[in-house]
Amino acid sequence: MAHALEGRTKTLIELLRERKRLLVLSHSNPDPDSLASAAGLRLLASTCADLPSVFGYSGKIMRAENREMVSSCNIDMVRLKDVDVSEFDCLALVDTQPGFGHTHLPEGRKIDIVVDHHLPPESPFPAPDPEFLDVRTHIGATSSIVTGYLMEAGVDVPTDVATALLYGIRTDTADLARNASPLDEEAYDFLLRRADRQALSRITTPDLSHDYFRTLKQALTNTRIYNEVILCSLGKIRAPEMVAEVADLLLRLEGNQTVFCGGQVEDLYVVSVRTELERDAYYLIRGAFDGIENCSFGGHGRIAGGSVTLPDTDERTVSRIERRLERNILKTMGVDGVTVKGFGGLRE
Numbered sequence: 001m002a003h004a005l006e007g008r009t010k011t012l013i014e015l016l017r018e019r020k021r022l023l024v025l026s027h028s029n030p031d032p033d034s035l036a037s038a039a040g041l042r043l044l045a046s047t048c049a050d051l052p053s054v055f056g057y058s059g060k061i062m063r064a065e066n067r068e069m070v071s072s073c074n075i076d077m078v079r080l081k082d083v084d085v086s087e088f089d090c091l092a093l094v095d096t097q098p099g100f101g102h103t104h105l106p107e108g109r110k111i112d113i114v115v116d117h118h119l120p121p122e123s124p125f126p127a128p129d130p131e132f133l134d135v136r137t138h139i140g141a142t143s144s145i146v147t148g149y150l151m152e153a154g155v156d157v158p159t160d161v162a163t164a165l166l167y168g169i170r171t172d173t174a175d176l177a178r179n180a181s182p183l184d185e186e187a188y189d190f191l192l193r194r195a196d197r198q199a200l201s202r203i204t205t206p207d208l209s210h211d212y213f214r215t216l217k218q219a220l221t222n223t224r225i226y227n228e229v230i231l232c233s234l235g236k237i238r239a240p241e242m243v244a245e246v247a248d249l250l251l252r253l254e255g256n257q258t259v260f261c262g263g264q265v266e267d268l269y270v271v272s273v274r275t276e277l278e279r280d281a282y283y284l285i286r287g288a289f290d291g292i293e294n295c296s297f298g299g300h301g302r303i304a305g306g307s308v309t310l311p312d313t314d315e316r317t318v319s320r321i322e323r324r325l326e327r328n329i330l331k332t333m334g335v336d337g338v339t340v341k342g343f344g345g346l347r348e
């Protein structure tokens, strides 16, 4: 070890040294920041505490970039449903916290370690408190917090883990352009010297499936433009991330745009909001879901998202929800009597 340890990193390593087997968990449909944080925490456990570990995930990894990251960075992961949780005497949660909606934890098990950068849930933290709790909301990525432990502990970070952590920071901070703290910058510099830049380039611009371009074609055909408000329906999609991706793309249309993009993933109707207005995106998504049952949503700043659980997957049910959302959105955005356009010209 490079130097005498103190503070959080020391406490964390001491806890890891007392345990026999570590299970690392995150939110469902793990994103790059959570995949990288899990890999980084596992590296800390093996190098500093000789502690074997497993990363158990739930949900799917659909986005092409994230799949390329898993393969290029050798992210080792097991479906949580195939894991016998009773074999582990240490449970860690990264990039999320107990009580978050998208986080499904093994029942009746205490979480020992929580490392995250999100605002804690509004309801009180489910008891008992984890033994090690490191939630720093001013940090841009959980990957930066984990890289901080590795730097302090003097761990020799191998290329694949460094590449993963760097990509985790890049996605959560938009390349240090959003919510980046001094720790994010320090971690970024540390990792850049160790990362595989060719792998990073593969991850950033992966091969895309025919399905992806089919969805994109559908998106551009179905886009409805009401001056600065853009609505887009993707129909049935396989990857829920696609609504966010298309919303990001449409936001780049010249002018001060606000984008609402929706799509059906099995029995969920998923919506993403992006805005360049000063108005917080949270109020826009709240307005969009006004009076709609079985929905959940969240967001802040320029980004928000949410979903509705559909009572059935009948086409009429889906178009009824879409019409309701559209009415709500136009009302929320104060759009009235505006001519609707698409990319091909006027629309009815």
Ligand SMILES: [Mn+2]
Pocket: 033, 034, 095, 117, 140, 141, 142, 172
């Ligand atoms: Mn994150």
